[in-house]
Amino acid sequence: MFAKGQQLFPDSVRMAVGLSIATYSQGETERSEQLLVRACDINPADITPYLFMGRLQEAERIEISGWRERLHRFSLLEPDNPLAHYYYAVALSNKGQEAAQDSAMEAELQKAVALDPQLGAAYLQLGRLYAARKDNPAAIAALEKAVANLPLPDEAHYRLAQIYRQMGDSDKARQEIGLYRQTSQQRTRQEQEQRGEIQQFVYTLGGPKPDAPSKDSKPR
Structure with missing residues (x-):
């Protein structure tokens, strides 16, 4: 359905993201990744593909061609x-933990928590x-805030346990x-x-389904 929709409406962000979701759910990971890159480029001001890209990136935790530049x-x-x-x-x-990358990452994270504590x-x-830097006080403070603000802070608890063990x-x-x-x-x-939820992500962001389009109408 989404493949046909993209053929009919090649400039539709929603169709491009929908096709990416469909291919991802069927295990076509590489194709899905590049479809998201294309979705970001159709209308750079539309945040929908960036948000979906961010969620997938959190799960994959790997460097994917073109994603870092789009998220920047x-x-x-x-x-x-x-x-x-x-x-x-x-x-x-x-991307890695080089010094410049490390500082840029910290700056972006500090902006994020300043905007949403x-x-x-x-x-x-x-x-x-901070744990990678061996800055235990800063790491403990950040991880305790993670525990306070995450619904399931399992990794935060695990990392705190490691730090406390190192401290004796x-x-x-x-x-x-x-x-x-x-x-x-x-x-x-x-x-x-969550696998079922991720397939519904684009619809949640896009709001309720539109009525059947007329012959001359175009999707958003």
Whole structure:
């Protein structure tokens, strides 16, 4: 359906994203990734493909050709959108931990949490960054904020346990491991439901389905 729709309406962002979703759900990962790149370029001001790209990137955690550049553009087009800065920071983390990349990532994450102090995922990324630098006080502070603002902060608990173990605080490490096990079980159940949700993501963003189009109408 989406392939036919894209043929009829090649300049429709929604059709391009829908086709990407359909191919991703069928396991055609590489094709889906490049369809998203194209969707971002049809109308760069439309945030829908960037948001979907960001969600997929969080799950994959790999460097995908063309995505970092599009998410950078998203952060420039939407400077007041915390997710734009967060997703670009994740793209930078996938690229590697060179000094310049490291500083740019931290700056983007700081922008994200300044715009949305409850963005727990950004605090988690900051915790990872500071832990890699061996800055334990900063890492603990960021990870505790992640715990406070994420619905299932399993990774934050795990990383806190590692830091406390390195610091020789076995009681706190044991407590965090217990919390990690509890929340990771909840996450496993949640992830079983997410595959269906990701297929509906574009519709949620796009609002209710439009009425059947007339002969001369075009999709948004």
